Amino acid sequence: MSGILNWWDGVELWLSGLGFVAQTAIVMPVVLVLAYGAAVLLDGALGNGIQLLHRVRHDDEDAR
Structure with missing residues (x-):
């Protein structure tokens, strides 16, 4: 873990030394x-959740 943190510190120092535009x-x-990527994952999760809710509601209506 310390290797990753050392690498990140180097990247952070390098990046902070650049100008704003860079x-x-x-x-x-x-x-x-x-x-x-986060939007695609959330869209897929919410879409699947909505489909599941529609299936559950449809099954409840058929049972009546």
């Missing part, structure tokens, strides 16, 4: 990819 050009693609 920092933005490096950080924004990473943040956008992570946000897109």
Whole structure:
């Protein structure tokens, strides 16, 4: 774990030494990819949850 933390400290120092425009050009693609991945995962989870709720409601209506 200390190896990862040392690596991250080096990256952080390198990044903080860059100018604002360079920092933005490096950080924004990473943040956008992570946000897109989170959105895809949440969309899939919520979509499956909604389908499950529809199935449960439909089964309840058939039982009446």
